[in-house]
Each structure stands twice: as structure tokens, then as C-alpha cells.
Amino acid sequence: MKERTIWEQIADSFRSRSIWMLHYCTGCGAMELPPTMTSRFDMERFGVAPMATPRQADILLITGYLNTKTLRRVIYTYEQMADPKYVIGFGSCTINGGIYFDSYSTINRLDYYVPVDVYIAGCMPRPEAILEAFNYLMEKIRKGEADGWKRYRENYEWYKQNQIRSLGEVYVHDEFHE
Amino acid sequence: MAAYKALFNLVVAFFLVLSLEGIARKIMARIQRRIGPPWYQNFIDLFKALSKHPFSNGWIFDFGVLMALGGALATAMIIPMGSITWTPFPNSDNFFVIMYLFAVGALGMAMGMVGSGNPWASIGVSRALTQMLGYELPYLIVMSSVIFFYKTASIHKLIELQRGGWNLLVMPLGGIVAFISLMGMLGKKPFDIMIAPAEIASGPMVELSGKYMGLLHIMHVFSVFVEISLFVDVFLGGGSFGWYLVKFVVVWVLAVMISSVLPRFRIEQMLKFYWGVPLGLAFLNALFVLLGWTL
Amino acid sequence: MISLLIAIPLLLAFVSVMWKRISKSLFFLAAIVNLIILLASWFPNGVEIHAMGNWKPPFGINLVLDNASFYAVLVVNAFFFLVSLMPKFVESYGTSLMLLMAAANGFILTGDLFNSFVFMEIMTITAVTIASKRDNFYNAFKYLILGGIAGSIYLLATIFAYTATGSLNMAHVSMAAISASSLIAITTLYTIGLGVEAKLFPLNGWVSGVYGGNDLAPVILGTSVSFAALYMVGRLFGTVFHGNGAEVLYTLALITIVAGEVAALRQQNILKAFAYSSVAQAGVVVAMISKGTAKSMGLAYFHLTNDAVAKFVIFLVAGFLVYNYKNLNGVFKKHKILGASFSMATFSLIGFPLFAGFQSKLRMIMALFSMKDFLFPAVMLLATLIEVGYVVRWNVRLWFEEETQEKAETPVVASTIALILAILLVAVFLKPEIFLNGAMKMGNALADSKDYIQGVLSVVKGGM
């Protein structure tokens, strides 16, 4: 790992304290976010705030199982985020496919396709676990270890290959076939 | 000297509003029984945004952002802060000049954001402009009656002329209407129709990333400064720099508290609201001023 | 000398019955001879009498040439001359045209009420034959009936005048003291009798059918004949009856203006549209005549001259277009000269500056204002407004719409004449004296009945 410049260190410390989150609510995991955001657990006190668009978001929170249709959108959205960007895989679905692991269209491992910085295990993970994950991610960012976005850039070919293998090549490019 | 004062304006505006925004988040959190982020959270957010590697959607996108920020900076430089001592350009602090110079920023932002090519940005801008039609009218009528009453549109002179009593007390109706319009200007709930993150993905800002977001945030900071300063100067009698700051904070906190308990209007509801009671009150106020029925 | 104006066309008309083939040339001959005669006796500036059979007025029939009748005859014959230049256009109507010319000249020149009736009848009947060109029989028939009614009423009026004064001579009638009630009867009947030819509302129903039915009728009837008829209005109401009954004329004329313009607005046929426009212009002229002063009458005939020139061009061009194209859209793209002259004529009709109509219209309005008549200018301007609507519509349609048809052969003589007349309209704008002097002389002569009486009856004093 390369040594960070002082500016990068400062920037990273800022980044760690201000996390704007885009939650990609594909499954039941999204259920756990409202309590995380609202008064009970209040994630805003860590500087975590929900965002409506990937252009502004720092982390992509994937809350639930992915299938071949949604994964394509996840990748697209991820690529639209500005660097540096981080991914949190939420719940066991993103780790091993969860209870639908044997379905024909379920994606079993998220980090084949996009680099995941933090996984939160469990089905469902409780808000405490989510906050813990945020804290862990912050720590990683501060130390400059959350480098998923760099890995994605460096290993772009590999990721692309995995993506195509699972999703298949798209031959007709229009709004109905992606 | 004027240049230093103008620079000072910018510095004050930047730190004051940015911390107030953090405080606002804190207040909102407290109202919702949360702890909330620290007061300096917005500084962190801003610098983080500036440090990111952004996307640019074409030159007009860049140009729009620059124009927006430039316009807001220019306006913030003219604004008097409570008294003639803190008025950088006593000859040009005309109210209409400020209002319209302010529109440069709005236009720049609108243009840049639509230039991003995102339909949501366009929808957001259309809403923002419509909302402008809503809140500006009562506000301008109130301001016209103020100017008619004091026979000057120069802000620092208006401050001086309020020695006898704050304008808010001289024409309370006008003060109330101006405050309601201020809420719309600030884009606080219930008037955050153009942002509406849940409907149109934060509207005009949908394509803003990294430093663009940061620069527009700065622009927003100066806009808030201009809007509230105008209200403080014109309706709350300005005062020494310290008093000015206090009044500024009070107005801001009040606006935040009101906004934190209200839901969002739909666009035509907003228009009907503004063109109903506030506009009526504004005209009533104008009538009172004409007839000399001021307190 | 003046009787030749009637005699030559009449004679040649009879000759042409025998040699049908040369009737066109004979017509041309008659027209040019008449024109030469007229030029020879340029503005008499007094009253010249030609007593037929040497019966001195007020007893016999006499022809009167004063400034008024001279100007009218000049204009009328000028238009006949212009028509005679286009032999193709005249076709086999040379005889009729010559008769019409004789009748129109006689109608204008005569100093005798009954004689004027006779000439009017001839005029109507020859006009009907011309109107029936291109199988336009029904409208011609209608015209005939209306002309008949008008003629009989005219005759009745003449009879009344005769019973009231014991004379048929205009000067004599003018001089005589007629009781008020008879005067009402006489003038009213004359209003109706002349109203048909002068296109007064509601007696002008024949106009659209006759003018819209073929190409020759509007060109000659809309210019020469209506000038003759409107001359007689001035003569009778200005000179003979000293403005008595003018208010009826005025009212009817104002209604005529509005009715004519609104009727023109809805017309889809270009000939009919401008036929109604000429109705409206006749209304303007009659209303102006009914004001009764020398100036107003002079301006009325100035306007009438301008209008007649413009109408000549308009009807000439429109007639050509209607009978050569099914669809008139954009035809002027193929006939630029015709188009330019048509447009200039129509703009003159409206009274746009740069064209003659402006001079007459503004002068009329100004004169009316100085007479403190505020209604008529308003009506006139309203009518002009409506006129702008259809004139611009026709111009735009004829110039700019997509053309659909093959080009027809351009009539060289007709377009030359149209262009010359259109340029004449511009010239009149720049130098209104071209028409204005004559028209003002005419107005003075008509208004000055004392002079007329003296001029006509002086022969009596000297002779008998």
C-alpha cells in the first residue's frame, strides 16, 4: 500500500466523519434502516446522512439479496458514484445469497462484482450492527484502508469479467433489454 | 477599506452560516429527540465534498456552478451587517440591486443544473422557479411598502431610520409576511419542494458530485446569509455587529424550528398559499402604510 | 361639337351591326375620336350648351358641357378608351360598348331630366347585355329587372318634377320654386331611381352578381358607368335640388359603406369581393356628395376617380385570374407585373400612403372634420379597417400561398395598362393635382347651381 500524502490523510479524516449513504434497498434489509436513522439509534450523530443520488453519496449500502436484474443496476449505480466510494454489503444475502441462495437468478457473492469494504453479517443485522459497521468503516477510511474504489479501478478487467459471466452479454441495447 | 469590509462579510458569512447550519441540524435532532451531529458537521461535509473526485456534465455545468457561486459571493459582499460601519458599499446597497444580483446566482445554478442533462434537475429547477414566483411577490410588496414608508431603498439607511423602533413592530404584518417569504427563500420545509429528495432525487442537485456539490454548498451558505441579513437589517433594525449576529441567529433558529415540525407542500399548494394569506397581508400592509396606519 | 360625343359612338354602333367583324376596331375608333374631341374642348370653365334641333332651353333637349360634365365625360371616355385598347377583352361586345359609351356620355351631358331617363335606360340595357357575357344570364336578368324598376321610379320622379315645375330642363327645375311636399316626393324617388345605378343600399343587390359574373362587366360597369351614375347623383342633388334630400342619401350611404364592406369580407370569390368593395366606395362617394359643399363634392369625385382607376386595375387583373385559373393561390408568382399592379391598386383602395387613395381619403376625412361631421369619418375608418382585412388577405393569398397550376399566357396589353394605371396611382399620390384639379372644378360646378342656371338659360335671354 502506498504512503498517503498529508492532504490525503486530512481528506480521509474528513471523509471518515462525513458519510453520505445511498441505500440500495433491494430486499427486506431496508427495514432495519428507519430505526437506524431515526431517534432510537440516530446515525446522524456520526455524520452519516442518507442521500438521494449516487453522485453525492460516499457509501453504497446494499441491503438485501441481489439477482441478475438488480445487480446490473447496482453496478451501474456504483460506477456513477464519485471516488472515493465505499460499499457495505448488508446481511447474509450479499455474502452468500441468503435463503434464496439456490435460486437460478440470485447472486450469491457481492464482492465478485463490486469491491465491498464492509460486510454486515446476519439475517437481519440489527441497527446496532449497522452502526458498528459504520464505525468500522470510518476507522478503515481514516486509516486509508478502505480502498475498494481503488481496487475496482485496478482490477476492472477482473470485475468486468465476473459481471459478464453472471449477467451475460447484452446484445440488444435499449430500454427493454438491459 | 470597502474591500476589507467586503472580504470580512464573506468570512463572517462563511463561518456563521456554516456553523449555524450544523446547529440547525443539532436543533432538528433535539426536536426529534436525537443527539444529532456536532455543530461543525457541515464544515466536515463541505470539505469532504470538495476533496472528492467529481464528475462534470459538460462545460455549461461547470460554468453554471461558477456563475451561481460568483453571483452569491457578489451579493454577499454588498450586504450591510447591521449598521453603516459594517456596510461595505454604502452607495450600492440598494434593495433591488441586491435582489436582482442575487438572481444571477439562481439563474447560474438553474442553468448549470439543467445543463447536467438530468430530467430530475429540470423538474427541480422548474419547481424552484415556480416557488420563486410564490415567495418573491409578497416579499417584494412588503419591501416596496417599507421603501415607500422610509423613502429609501438603501439598506443601511433603512437600518438607521429604524432607530425609533424595529420595522417588525412598525409594520408587524409586513414583518410576518417577510418572514414567511424568508422561509420559502431559504428552501426550508414546508417549502423544500425543489429539493424533495424522496420524489425527484434532490432535484437540481441530482448530478452534483464532489467539488460541484461543495461549491454549491458554499453558494447556498452565502445565499442564506444574504436572505437572513436582509430580514435582520430591514425588519429587526440591524444594530451593532454583536446584536446583528444575535438577531441573525434568532431568526435562523426560529426558521429551523418551524421547518422541523412541518411536512412539505406540493408546488401548487405552495403557490396558492403564498398568493393567499401572505400576499393579502402584504397588500393590507401596503394599504396601512399608504394610509399612515403604522405603529 | 359635344353632341359628337354621343353621335359618333351611336353611329359606329349601328355601323358595327352590319360589319360585326370590325366592331372592335370601330369601338377603338369611337373611343379615340371621343377622347380627341374632349381634349380639344379642355375644361370649358363655363357652361356650353348644345341645343338639339336648335330648341333653346328650357324647351328643347340640350346638352350641357360645363366643368362638371366635362370631367365626368373625360373620365368615362378614358376608361372606354382603355378598354378599347384590349381587343381580345372586348370580344364581340364592341357594339354594346359603343352603345354604352353613347348612353353614358348622353346621360352625363344631357340637361334634360327626361332625356337623362332615356339615356339611363339605354345604359341599363346595354349594361345588361355586357353583364350577360359568359352566360351570366340570371344575374343579367336580375339587373334588368332592377334597372327596370329603377328606371320606372326615375321616370315617375321626372313626371313629378314636371308636374311641379312644368319643365323638364334641369336648370329650369333648379330655378323653380317647388313646394316642400313635392320636393320630398321628387327627391325620394330620384334617390331610389338613381340608387340602383349608384349602388346604394339596399338597392345594390345586383352588383355582386353582375360584377362577379364575367370579366368585362366589372371593368367597364364598375368604372365608367358607376362614375356616370354618381355624377348624376351630384348633378341632381347638388345642382338641381340644392341638397334637398341629402340626409337620406347620407344615411343610406353610411349603411351602404358598412354593408358593402362586411359583405366583401365574407366573399370567397375575388370579383365579388371587390364588387362589394366598390359598393362601399360608392357609399363613401355618395355620402360625401350629400354633404353638399363644393369642396366635399370635389373630394368625392377625386376619391371616385382614384377608386375607379384602382378598381379598373383590380377588376382587370382579377377577371384575368378568375377565368384562367381554377385555384388562385399564389398565381402572382407567375404574373409579377399583374400582381404588382393589383397590389398597388388594392393598397390605394385602402388608402395606404404612396398611393392615390391616401390623398383622397385623408382629404375627405379632414374636410369632414372641418365640417364637424364626426360620424362619417368614424364609419369610413371602420370600413377601411374591414377593407384592410380582406385586401391583405387577398394579396397574401395571391402572392404567397403555394401555387398549384400551370402558368397561363400573360396578357401583354392588359398588364401594361394595369401597370401604367398603378404607376399613375403613385403619381397621383405625389402630385394629386392630376385628378384633384379637375375634380375640384367639377365639385365647384356642381355646387354652383346659380352659374349653371345662368349658363344654361342665358341662351334664352339672348335668343328668344
Next chain:
Amino acid sequence: MALSTLLISLLVTSVIIYFVSKASWRVGAILNFLIGIFLISYVFALHTGTTSDLGTLFGQKLQLTWTNASFYFSAVSLMVIVSVMLFAIKWLDSQKYPAAFNMFLLMMTAGSLGVFMAADLVTLYIFWEIAVLSSMLIVPMGKKESRKAAVIYAVMSASGTYMYLYGAFLAFQRYGTLNISEIAKQMVSDPSTGIKAAIFLLLASAGIAKSGIFPLHTWLRIAHGNAPDAFSAVLSGQLVKLGSYVLMVTVAVIPSLRVFANIPFYSGIPATNYFLIALGATSIIVGTLMAIKQDDMKMLIAFSSVANGGYILIGIGTMDPMGFEGGVLHVFNHALAAAVIFMAFASVVYRTHTKKISELGGLIHKMPITFLAYLFAIISLAGIPPMSGFISKWMIYQALVRKGMFITAFIAFFGSIGSFLYVFRPLAGVFLGQLPKKYKDVKEVSPVMWIPMMILVVISLIIGIWPFPVLQPIESMRADFGIAPMVKISDPDHWLIRGFAGNWNPVLVFNLFLIGFIIAYILYTMFPRSKKVDLLAPHKEEGTPINIYTGGEYIYTPELYHYNTKFYAGFERMYEKHPSWEKVLGMLAKFFHDLGEWVHGWFFRPSPSAYAFWVSLTILIVFWVRW
């Protein structure tokens, strides 16, 4: 060269230009342009007070004089016309009738100059009609709808003109002169208010019709919207100003404050002026609301011309030194802005052949210079500081607030903010956003076309920063009219414009904006460079989605996602069922048609017996009445 010689030789030259253009229209257009340049230099060299006789008409001397007002209006007009002439050198190759266009354009120039020079009412009328006639013949050269437009234009214009004519002769009847300043002098001492008011309003109605003030505004939409594209620039930028000139003549040259001092209505403004102001205010509302909902971009700006005509009228109508100067300055600003906007639209139509906002989009990628011209023009039109448009609006507001005219002020504010809304629509719908695929090969127009736009933009910008060259003539014009000659509004020594309620320094404000922009630029460069998102990617390579955030959706046909129809749907819905004045006027036209039908059906029946009936009825009625 005497003024009359100039005008007459221009009229003659225009005919020559036609024949030259028949041979080669481009030579004709270039000649036109050169004549225009000559005219500008001529106008600037003239001294005020120069008079010249045009001749006599029915005993009245027709005179031309050169006043400060004529200088101002002629200079503004020529600025617009000459730019369009330059523009036309290239643009005309898309037109069907270039020769006639050249001829009528020059003829119209002569007519308008004559109007500004006229010293009496009839001279004014003559040149007015020349201008109307020649412009009316250019209008139908456009697309199909333009034919109808020409008729409506002619009728509306004529309705105003004839009222004017009536008023002119009414004045002549009463005062025995047609000379404008003589009439003005006599009106002051005339005791009869009714007739004075009638003359005043009748004279003003020509201006009302021409500058598109409320009851007679409907022709603007149709004529400006459908006229040949570049000519719309002249129509809106210059010809409409003839109306403003006449309004100014009626309101200011006839000293309405003194003439109607006995009928004050509100705040020292006489009822007659107030009536005009009310009409102006109505036009602002109508123009703004209608402009917001147009889909045709030219019609949109046409309605904006209605609204801006209202501003001018309000400003002049107040007869306040500030308001008057504001109104007159607004003539300049609107002329420049509207001309640039219409020329920009003409360029767009030249390349894309459509003027529907809903069919366009993203042209900034293809026509950036046109876009910039449009952008600066709308900044001026919406009255935003660095451009000159703000100054006039600022002055008008000052006057309105000073007079305590809150409702009028409200309407002016409404129009001003509404103008942000409507000028933004073409900006967003035509230039920004997504480029439809059919326009992917569109190119920027040639320099001959964009240079005139840019020149006007630069002039507007310079005047926005340093307005005194324009303010000075206006001020001397105001002194001529005797509107508070003591008050000095422009103060170039201190770089200030002095209002009744506070001053401002345009240079300072511009510099502040510049500083703000520089600071913003420095900030912009300090932080990480951005990655470019290519909005044209779907056009360049088939099968590339556009890279904007649309909820994770892939978009291959971006124009479908271009938001340009019903841009202000929420607002437009609020006045969907508005009453339409156009319909009312349409009904009036229909009334005349039906009247014609009725007259035709009753009196001009095809059967002779009906005529016999009418003849007898007329005899009876006439006898009955006269007995």
C-alpha cells in the same frame, strides 16, 4: 443630406435593391448592410434641431425634425436592423423570397426612421403606414401560418392606426394644426377635458396596437411567431418600438401631467395616464402568463414582447423622471435582447427546421455560440445585473414604489419573476438537456450569423456596466419634454445612477460579480479535477447508455428523458381554463363575418323579387321618415 432627401432616396433605393437582389440576392443583402452602416454613421452625425420639409399636403406643411428622441429611437432601431441585415446575408439562403425581403426591409427602415423624425401627425402617419405595409409584406414569407398572421397583423395595426388618424384630425379640427408640439402647446390651454382625453387616447391607440398592449396584443403571438425567423427579430426588436415611440409622444410630448392636471387619479398621475398604465399592467400579466405556457419558442418570446411593452408603457406613463427614463431605457434593452433572442432562434430554426421547444434539446453541444448569445440576451431580458436590462427595470420599480403604486408594482414584479420562468424554458428545452438523435449532425451557424448577435450582446453588456452613454441622451430627451429637468439621475462622474431611494454603481456591481466569479474559479481549480461525463455518448456510439443518474435505469434514447413539455406543469395547471382574449377578438372578427353573411342573406339575395321588395320598402321608409 437633408432628412427628407434621405428618406426618399432610401425608398427609391429599396426598389433598386429589389432589382439588384433579383440578380444576386447576396449582393443585395450586402448592399443593404452597407446602407445600414451608412445610416448609423449618418444618424450619429446629425445635430438635434435639424429640420427639413417634406412638402405640403392639403395645405399643411409636412415636416421632419431631428430631436433627441428621434436620435435615440433611430439609433436603437438601426442597431437592431443593421444586425439583422448582417445576419440576413447568410440566413437568406434558407428563404424563398430574398429579393423582396431585402427591398421591404430597407423600405421598412426608411418608414421607421421617418416615424421617428416626423414633426407632425400626418407625416408620422405616412411613414408609419410605409413601415407597416412593408413589414406586413415580409411577414407572410414564412411558413404556412404566416399568411394568416399577416392579415391579423395588418388588421390589428390598422385598427390602432385608424383610431390614431381619427384622433389626429380631431386635434386638427380643434387646434387647426397638425404639428405635434403646436398641438401639445394648445392642449395645455384647452379647457375641454373630454376632447383632450379623446385625442390623447385615440393617438395613443396606434402605439397600443403596435407595441402589443393588452386589448390589441394578440397579433404579436401570431405575427412574431410565424414571420420569417430573422424578421421576427426586427418585428420584436424594432418595429414594436414604433408603438412605444408613439406612446411616448402622446404621453410625454403632449405634457399629460399638465394637460390633464384637472383629473388626477392617484399619486398625481392623471386618469388618462393611469388608464394606459392599467393597460400596460394587464399586458404584463397576459404576456407573462401566456409566455410561460407556450411550446413554440418564438411565440413565447412574442408574448414576452407583450409583457415588455407593458413595462415600457408603465414606465413612460408614470411621467416620473425615474420611470420615464426607465421606460425609455427599456426600449433599448428590450430591443437588443429581443433581437438577439430571435436571431438565436432563427439560427436554431435555420439548422433544425423547427421552432417547437418540445422537438428540440441539447443544442448547446452543437451550437455553443448561439447558446451564449441567447443566454446573455435572456439575462438582459429578465433584468439581471451585469446586463443592461436590469437598469431599466430598476428605474421603473423605483418610480412605482416612489409613487406608491403597489398594485402596478406587484404586477411589474410578477412580470419580472415570471420572465425568469419563461426565458428559462427555451434555455432548458432547446439548448440544455438532451440532444435528439436527429440533430446529431447539426452544426454551429456561420460567423456571419453569430457575429451580429454577439455584437448586440456585447453592447448590452457594456451598457449594463457603463450605462451613461445611453442614459445621457435619455436624460436630455427628458429635459426636452420638461419632466423634472432639475433631477439628475445619471451621474457618470461618480459612476452612480441616482434613484429616489438609494443609488447604485453599476461598475462596482459588475466588478463585484467579476470578483465573485474569480473567487469561484479559484476555488474551482483548487480542488480535484473532474471526470467528464459525455452526454453525447449515445449519439457517438450506438448502444452506450447516457451516464446520468436515473434510478439505475439504462437510457439509450435520452431525448425521451428530456424534460421540455409542460415545463411548469404545476403552475400552468392553475390557470388552464383562463379566458382567452384572442377568442374574444376572434369572436369580433366572426361577428363581422356573420354580419356580412346576414347582410348577404337578407339584402343581397339572388332573387329579383326580393330586390323589388327592398326597393318598395325603402321608398316607404324614406317617405315615412321624411314626411
